[in-house]
Amino acid sequence: MMISEAVGQTRQGYDAMGAVLFPLLKAAKGFLLHSSHETECGWRVVEIWEAREDATRFFAT
Incomplete structure (x- = not known):
């Protein structure tokens, strides 16, 4: 699971x-x-990937 905050x-x-x-x-x-x-300070994103490496590879490109 990946959680990110976009302030x-x-x-x-x-x-x-x-x-x-x-x-x-x-x-x-x-x-x-x-x-x-939406959050008080921006936006929250939650993603689920099969493996951390898959998410890392996607966001590195």
Whole structure:
């Protein structure tokens, strides 16, 4: 599981990023689940991957 905080992120920014990122994410080796929600300071993202190495490889490219 990967949890990240995007301080200062807005819904509009998240939606714009998601339009580009989500198709790539869904096709990524080892990707299982993405969930997110607005927080007091920005945006929180929770993802589940089969292995840490899969997430690391995806975000390194």
